[in-house]
Amino acid sequence: MLNFNFYNPTRILFGKGRLDSIDQMIPADAHVLITYGGGSAKKYGTLDKVKSVLGNRKVQEFGGIEPNPHYETLVKAAEIVRREGIDFLLAIGGGSVIDGTKFIALAASYSGEALDLLRYGFTPIGTDTVKTAIPIGTVLTLPATGSEMNCGGVISYEQGKYPVFSELVFPRFSVLDPALTYTLPKIQVANGVIDAFVHTTEQYITYPVDGRIQDRISEGILQTLIEIGETTIAEPENYDARANLVWSATLALNGLICAGVPQDWASHMIGHELTSLYGIDHGQTLAILLPSLLEIRREQKRAKLLQYAARVWNITEGSEDDRIHSAIQKTREFFERLGVRTRLSDYNIGEDQIPVIVGQLKAHGMTALSETQDLSLDISQKILENAL
Known part of the structure; x- marks a missing residue:
């Protein structure tokens, strides 16, 4: 067996009816940006359920993250995070939304040009480059990529797909309710x-x-x-x-x-x-x-x-x-x-x-x-x- 380091801090909340657990996972005074994709989170009521659980927290939304999330879309969200003082990101969706949200978390905290974050490939971005990232949680609605419990993502730019890795963007928690995937x-x-x-x-x-x-x-x-x-x-x-x-x-x-x-x-x-x-x-x-x-x-x-x-x-x-x-x-x-x-x-x-x-x-x-x-x-x- 080869030498290895293993680190995974993501808390998994698995099973039916676990959306209510979000209330204990996000600080009561957090300013939350909910990210999602093409509208199924709204259509099937998941977005409304999550907002209800968040209660009196200040909540904003950013929809339209594409399959194979586009860099241009994500930097718009990162600008909103900076401008509005967002301090927690909550992704509702599958791998593309979660990957995109990880990039938003990094880009919003990076002092340089966000495009630079695409040049590291499979090498994790060090804390000398991005010292902190906006914390994230996820509500998984499409099982496939494993992004809900890892620190990587793939971002589309022009005609390429670029891996981005950083230990700063392990989700703090992920809700895995299989019933949310039925539709x-x-x-x-x-x-x-x-x-x-x-x-x-x-x-x-x-x-x-x-x-x-x-x-x-x-x-x-x-x-x-x-x-x-x-x-x-x-x-x-x-x-x-x-x-x-x-x-x-x-x-x-x-x-x-x-x-x-x-x-x-x-x-x-x-x-x-x-x-x-x-x-x-x-x-x-x-x-x-x-x-x-x-x-x-x-x-x-x-x-x-x-x-x-x-x-x-x-x-x-x-x-x-x-x-x-x-x-x-x-x-x-x-x-x-x-x-x-x-x-x-x-x-x-x-x-x-x-x-x-x-x-x-x-x-x-x-x-x-x-x-x-x-x-x-x-x-x-x-x-x-x-x-x-």
Whole structure:
């Protein structure tokens, strides 16, 4: 097992009817800005319920945070925070709203140009750059990204998606009430299942370092998603299925299963370019790329692919190559059973677009991806070609 530091201060308030808990989590004299996305928080009454719980606190709202939150939108919110003296941010939504709110918390506290915060990549922004951040809490309405219990986010600017990390923006608390997710469209639930699944494989299907606890937790998350994925789409008010999805998505990216093990993230990095260029949902890009990447990288990942085949899919018969092939095929079939297509051609992206995608990877510095940093642009091209 590799050396690691683990730190996660987020308090999780899980279960039915937990919105009332917010009252104990936010100071009574706080000036709160509630952030949300396209209007579902209003439409389904969550915003009104939260405002009622906040009672006599001074409350303002900022809506319209987009899927793949835009830098230009977020800096407007940061200006409101500074101008109005906001001292607590409360995000209602999924990963995009929560990611955006984290950036608002940093940008509002940063003395320089907010655009500078996008240049750190996966390196956490130090307290020498941003000394404090506005505290945040979250009310999760879309299980997928795990942003409700980590310190990272992804921000869109021009034709790129930029990771931003800082320990200052771990949510102080997150309300995880599975019932708040019942009204989600089926495609958003499917995307969430896939996002959580691929988050897990990015930290699990790498190379062995005898991280036994991490592996077993990862395998449990993957098996749970396979067990409940179709059910939670077909039966949106099946509380037990949806509760297991919500907690799986949180555990998939709260820092626990990546501690002390290698991490890949190539599927995500290539997928970000597909979203930026063609507007394909993030979860859909992962369903396209993961099976293809596993095929192209099967030698580099052989040992963990065999473990994945045996422990997650119960494939123990046949040659090693046959077992690996079957595991990858079962992964693709799982995504497709969720109603998500898994080929670039399904989204009208042909071979002529691959140089464009590779060009974007180059422009954004994605020239040495994977857990071993040897996934070159040529290999990215092969993955994309295999995904046609």
